[in-house]
Amino acid sequence: MSHWPGSNWTSPGEFVILGFSGWPQGLRVLLFTLLLPLYLATLAGNLLILGLALADPALHTPMYFFLGALSAVEAAYTLVLTPRMLTGFLLPPGGQAVATSTCAAQMGLFVALGGSECLLLATMALDRYLAICYPLYYPQLMTTGLCWGLLASCCVGGSVLALSLTTAIFQLPFCHGGLVNHVFCDLPAVLVLACGNRALQEHVLLAACLLLLVLPLVLILLSYSRVLVVILGIGGAAGRHKAFNTVASHLTVAVLHYGCATAMYARPLSSRSLEEDKLVSLIYINLTPLLYPAIYTLRNRDMQGALLRVVSHRTPGMVHQAELT
Template sequence: VSGLRACHPAGPNMSPWPESNWTTPPEFVILGFSGWPQGLRLLLFTFLLPLYLATLAGNLLILGLAVVDPALHTPMYFFLGALSTVEVAYTLVLTPRMLAGFLLSPGGQAVARSTCAAQMGLFVALGGSECLLLAAMALDRYLAICRPLYYPQLMTTGLCWCLLASCCVGGSILALGLTTAIFQLPFCQAGLVNHVFCDLPAVLVLACGDRQLQEQVLLAACLLLLVLPLALILLSYTRVLVVILGVGGPAGRRKAFNTVASHLTVAVLHYGCATAMYARPLSSRSLEEDKLVSLIYVSLTPLLYPAIYTLRNRDVQGALQRVVGGRTPGTVHQADVN
């Protein structure tokens, strides 16, 4: 690490190093919080490890309930189980290595170039799939509430699988394009990634030469994965809320409103944090601030998703009671009524 020099570009898109000095480092060093005292890093590890375990447990619980309870074999819980699967994979890609860095690597974690590229690609693929999946969930709620008579014919099992496959393929194609575009650049005499993982802006800022195309591709990806899906979600749920307030009894309106509120809360958390992290040019970024925001984004928001769905959703609560109590979905108990 001591033999590496950081690259500080002179302009927003260019490096001051002459082209003859450009190198391709054989490995990158993820700095994380290596500059912090060991006691603070240990405290951070102690705080984040229970969050990580709770995130895995919560999302695996939702996935398990969506699979084993026949009452949850509906399109909404199909997508909810898929979302939990993405969250589990997402945290497995990022969090274990990040936690190990707090304990084992006071000077930063050295990772191979291929490992850094793979982590970036998986992170973008899973995050992009989640962005599109939330939009698919909004479409499902729109059809269920605004087109209830046609909903069984429209939202079939085949369509659910097609939407899920489209979300995964779309996220994967975008991840492959972004990762390839960034790692085809030459890098300065530095592999010091000032982040907790190989995030796109933190690696792109190390690139030498003209990186304007890569920045434009990144901003275009933000438009496709963040702005457009969020706009569709807000439009869909605006229409849903209008329908809820106009028809149905108090009990039905309350249940539908709770479902919409849960989905909107997740959407605001996800798209809000992601927009704050990525929808900005490199010239206006502070990597130290990005590092702290991403720590919250990676560690806290995946835990909030299962908490929001399980605490606000009586169907999931009832499924959990049935599984724990060994009851069948058709058995009605006072706990299910309340």
């Protein structure tokens, strides 16, 4: 572990991610043992949804196009954060030393993927709003070109935000030994190490939270209030049940995502406890992403049917058994 003078360290060559290095080794090994299966299950679940959305022609619709994109973003998101966090549990006490460029890259990718996911969830809400409230015009409105355009806009929006925030933070001089009291190079944990006036960066971070977290969630809730009114007016019980399940799944994921992210980032640095943030990060990095594929697959008959068709195609003997059941 490197050491720096605390007051005049202004151009670091590396940061040290402390993680849970101060905890007893036995507890850290136990956490690794518990969290590794969750990470593998999360990765497998998201890749399964992406694979089904690509492979099954019945899922080649705008809704599953965006769901496949969301799963791809979520898989990339966990790849950026979780492997390094898990490695940190097995390292000797003292933390992980990472180059400044590596820290900035991890922060940038995290913000880009997280921002894209926020915008993508809002886009999925728009898709469901148009499909349920304007079913006659939906095929003309949600074309393939528009789907790709919306996805590109989400990715570009997240990337621009990531570049802006990361550049704004890493142009500051740093002090306090470069010790990042977190499991990765998270924005608040790095920003708190900056020397001098960091008010502008704090305001930019809070403004980004407002634009990416609070505003989309409000719009989603308002649009789904209209969607629920329309669903209740649907004549057939089967159609009403299917539409409600689709909306409930997406609304559950949206509330989980925006709620956790808002609780983590929509607060000033002065009111933060980095130790508490570090503990909460175990939930939003490891548990919350695992719920997303579970919610979308367990409550979605289309995904279940696609999985059965793919499995039956690979094992033809199962087709007759599936028909009998």
